[in-house]
Structure formats: structure tokens, C-alpha cells
Amino acid sequence: MTDPEALSPLLRHIAKGSATTRAHLARTTGLSRSSVSQRVDALLSNGLVIEDGTAPSDGGRPALRLRINAEAGLILVADLGATQARFAVSDLAGAELASGVQELVIDQEPIQVLAWADRHLRALLDTAGREARDVRAVVVGMPAPVEFGTGTAVKPPLMPQWDGYPVPGYFAERYDADTLVDNDVNLMALGEHRAVHPDLEHLLFIKVGTGIGCGIIVSGQLHRGADGAAGDVGHIRVPGCDTPCRCGNSGCLEAVAGGQALASHLTAKGVAAATVRDVARLAAHGNTLARQEVRAAAQHIGEVLAAVVSFANPSAIIVGGALAQLDEVLLSGIKSGVHGGALPLAQRSLRIGASVLGERAGTAGAIALAQERVLSEEGIANLLRIRRSG
């Protein structure tokens, strides 16, 4: 009984904590007690789960509680942004063992950036006292539209040299692990959902940084769209604006209200601001012009999100990215734009709030994505193969 298809549903329940004893697993899956016992024995003997204390029982002996064996594999995360990268090593239970942040210019030859990232990941493995051979998943986040199936960026405006570059191949030569590549805002949406709002069915994560992007959770799952381009709200047109956008169109939300646009507006008005972080800092310190810019941007973002709310009827909009640290200015502007533009019914259960995870949302999402892959049927088949050959 080492059939991944039979083991995966049990592992998922154990990982989520939705059923952690043999009796509870039997009730939840509808399998017989003997099938469950057989499968749990296989999970235990293959080192995928461990017994961990006891749970209250309906009578008789207390039941043994199961949990994922955190030592069954490691997860590496390289969350690459336009100007910085966050790295992390976690165990299979999702506990972060080491992490770090580095400055980065992403628009270089991919091979150079990946080699640089891999050096940092190996240094983190050393810090954590772990071995590269135990890595079972590598997750790379990128500020780009990503074809998730192949792990390649598609026509990425911020990093044109990466167009079509097969990122998974780089790591496949170096680790006995699956490599998953995803858009950075998708990872933030997944992280915020899994860690803070696992109960919400439909969630949007809007990132207001250098650019503007949106991660979409539908029925608890990431919606990447037909080409990995879903959530590209930064290129929705803002009524009455015709600022040229780097995408070739004009009047795009990002060209009007993105952090880079606000920095340019301020510079033109004589306030030195090179990046979105400068804008955030100025506004946080009470600079009137900066606060005006953020307020106007928030209103535009809110108007575009009003259309999105009418279309998607989400349960929550989470606002993150460098400008979101100014909660009240950005958030209240976004709220007023949405409230004024969408139908009351589509907002009936809508919450709008700032990201709780903040800068850690992306790595949290990457770890969640890796866990789900490693505990999938395919992932379990890999674990068993490695165990047999190891």
C-alpha cells in the first residue's frame, strides 16, 4: 500500500489539520478503518508522517495524533522582486528555518540572477545546518506573467531578458526537487489566504508597489487565467487619463497610480523621490504633496477595483506592497472608490483591509505552494522514489 493516489488525500488532511487521527480520517474520507490503518502505516513506515501525542477520543483509549514529518523534506524559496529578493528555507511542515533579503536588479541575464540566488539559498541551507540533498521543492517568485505549467515568464515588461527562459531546468540540474515558478503577487495572495483567511472562498490581493498587480483566489485556489496573465489590473484603463504606459497603451492604472508614476509626479513638483519607497517614506512623514499623490492614486485604484468587484464579487480585498504601509491614506481612498462605484449587493460581505503578512506574504505563499505540491500524488510518488533509491 504505497499508492500515491491512496496516500495523498490522507496526507492533505493531516497537513491541514482537518483530520489527524485514524478514526477522524476514516470518518472524513469515508474509507474503512482498516484501509485507513493500512495507509497510515505506509505513511509512518515511509517517514512521511509521525505520531505526535494523543487526541481526546470518543471513549476507550485516547487516539494517537498524526502530523506531517517536518524532516521529510526541505523547501527553498527565492522571491525575486524588481529591486530586491527574499530568500527562505523551510521544512516540510512550513516552519521557516532561515531567511534573508538582498538588493537585486532583476533585468539581467537569467542565468546570472539564478546563480546568484542559488548561492544565497545554499548559504541559508548552511545557516540552517541542512543539506541540499534534502531539498524537495524550489519556488521562484517573479514580477512577471508566468506560464505556470512550464515555469517560464511570458513577455515580462520588467525583465525582458527572461522571456521564455526555462527556470525549472536550472534547479533540476542542482536539486532532486520540483521547481515551481509563479508571479510574485499570486504568491502574496496565496500566502495571505492560507495564513490569515483560509476560511474565505474568494480573495483579491492588490499589490501597490513600483507597479500595480492583483493575485486572485477563487474557491480557495489561485486563478492564474488562460495565459498566466490574470490579475493584470495595472493595465486597465483609467477613465479620462492618457498618460503613456510602458506597455504601449495609454491611461493604464499603473501609469497613473503606480509607485513609479507617483515618484515621477513628485519629482516634477520639486520633491526628490526616485522610487515607490521614497514616496511611501515621504507620505508617512507627513509630506503634503506626497499624501495628495497617494490619495489621488488610491481613488483611481478604488475606481478600477469597483469594476473588478462588480465582476468578481470577492469576499475580501487585501492591500499590500510598499505603499500599503500607509494604511489609512491608501486604504481609505481605495475603500471610498470601491464603495462609490460598485453595487451594494456585490459589496455586502466585502472586507477591505491591509495585508497582515506584509513583506512576508510572498515567501509564505511560496512555502504553501511547495507544501501542496510535495503532498500531491506526484509529489508523494517522488518522495517514495527518492526514499527507495536513497
Place this chain on the structure above:
Amino acid sequence: MTDPEALSPLLRHIAKGSATTRAHLARTTGLSRSSVSQRVDALLSNGLVIEDGTAPSDGGRPALRLRINAEAGLILVADLGATQARFAVSDLAGAELASGVQELVIDQEPIQVLAWADRHLRALLDTAGREARDVRAVVVGMPAPVEFGTGTAVKPPLMPQWDGYPVPGYFAERYDADTLVDNDVNLMALGEHRAVHPDLEHLLFIKVGTGIGCGIIVSGQLHRGADGAAGDVGHIRVPGCDTPCRCGNSGCLEAVAGGQALASHLTAKGVAAATVRDVARLAAHGNTLARQEVRAAAQHIGEVLAAVVSFANPSAIIVGGALAQLDEVLLSGIKSGVHGGALPLAQRSLRIGASVLGERAGTAGAIALAQERVLSEEGIANLLRIRRSG
């Protein structure tokens, strides 16, 4: 072995045709041959499937092919529109046994409309020579936001008397059947997806009739949103327009480009047009003013859909409703609006086309929805209960 949880996956494969022999079911589900045989025997002895000819086999005897027993239950459909209703009776395999169309004024006391609808459904049962006691699902479509879980309309602008009215209760007293209530455009989207594009992951169905609405398929499933309000694109604001809308806002797409709006525009210009059907007829007969109106409306609809495409990155947009019969005028305007406004990547695999099912899309979707419910675990538990007691 009459555990609905064990039987449901097999039934779904048999219904979809994705596995119709015992050997194929075993390969597809990962269950052992003996478990599959046991479960198939239970399905056969309970009359849920029947054996129907043979399939080519890998050698040895040809395998017996299984299919859903069409006689295991009946489905009733009342697809209520603003001005007409379509009724249908189908068997559990989805074959339509009888159908009809009736004029309707929907904004009346719900009890009156439902009693009227039930009379028509019973007449269709008579026509088909079937019995009310064999009905296992009733599906009601409505031009309103619907809370799917409870089957109630929520603040429906076209039919305010229905607000919160518990439609399922009406049919529960009359049939031993599940009643499902859904928005009419959701049913059209589901029908077009299941019948014409089952292979597409993400599909939008835009209905341009008296009003404008959108049904959303994400990962093959209907996306209804947090409040059943998803797809309400008719109330997205059109830049530069401030026509008052019946919803209380102004500049809504529906108030600018909906069929009722076009009829009013034409009337104001001296061309008699009371409804969207008049507009469609005039344009189809070459009336220049009518064609101009449709062309302008299509451009506005296309612009709003460009934003939706940037957000959702769908695989296809299907255009239906009374105005869609004028394929080239409406479709080409919508295409040009989308192409000009959304990023190339989000359109890379996008198809835009007219509904193939046309006026039958709603009933097709209703039948598909009912089949999926009846073959779910809960539905099978019901079928077995009725069989035991009957």
C-alpha cells in the same frame, strides 16, 4: 456497498463518458478491480447505471460498457426571463423529453408565477408521458442575483417582489426532488461550456438582452462570487457617460448599452422600438440608426470587457442574448473594443464568438446543473433512499 461517497466518483466518470468500462474505471480512479466491480454491481442493482453494449478491450472478451440509466429520474427546468419563460423536462441522461416557451411578466407575486410555471411543467410531463413522482431535480433560472445555497433572489431590480422569497420551498412541497435556483446568465454560461466548450478552463458568457450580464466559468466551474453577484458587468461604469441607471448609480454599462437603452435611444430618434427584440429586428433588417446604436453599444461593451479580460484572462468570451443574433455588428464591435484595450498577453489564447446554443443555452445549463447535483454524493443518497422506500 451502497455508500454514496464510494459510488459518486464512478457515476461521474460514467456520466461524462471519461471511463465507461470496469477496467477503465479501475485505471482512472486507482481503485482495485474488485472494488470497482463491487461498486458497479451496486450501481446496477440500484438501477443507477445500465449495461449498454460492449467496448473494445485490450484482448480477451470485449468489456461491457456502462451508462447512466436515463430512467433513474427526471429533471424539470423553468428558465424564467424578464419577458418570457422556457420550460423543459429531461431524463437523467440529459435528453430533452418535452419543452416549451411562454410569454411572462416576471415582476408579480412569486407564488403566482411559480404556480403558473408548475402548471406548464406538469403539462410537459403529461406530453412526455411521465410521472411527477419520478422528478428528482427542479431547476429555476431567474434574471436576478441569486444566493445559490438558499435558492433566493437578493435585491433583484427586475423583480423586487421576489426579494428573499424561498423558491425551493415551493417545489419541495410538490416533488421528492432537489430544487436549484440560479441566475439565468450563469445557466447560459454553464450550458455553453458543458455542451460546446467542455475543454476550456475559463469562459465568460456575456448576455446582451434587455440588460447586460455575464456568467463566469473558472476551472470548469461556475463562479458565483461571495453574494451570488459575480458577473454583474452591466453596472460597471462606462468612462465619460452619466446616463442614470435604475440601480441608482449613473453611467452603468447597462444604462448606456443594454437593449432597453438602445430601444429608448431609437424611440427618441423617431424609430419605434419598445424592446431589445425590436432593436434586434430593426438592425437585422438593415435600419441604419439601429445598426449605429448596436455598433456604439458593442464598442462600450468591448471596452468594459477589455478591463475584465485584463483581470480574468479567460480562454473565451461567448456572446449571447437577443442582440447577439446580429453576429457581425455586435461581435465585431466587441472584438475591436477588447483588442484595443487589453494587453496582448491576456488575449493570446482568447476566442470571442457568438453562442452556439443561442436561446437553448439556459435550459442546457439547467439540465447540466441538475445532472451534476443528482450524481453528487448527496443526490445519490437521495436516490437510494427513495428506491428503498418506494
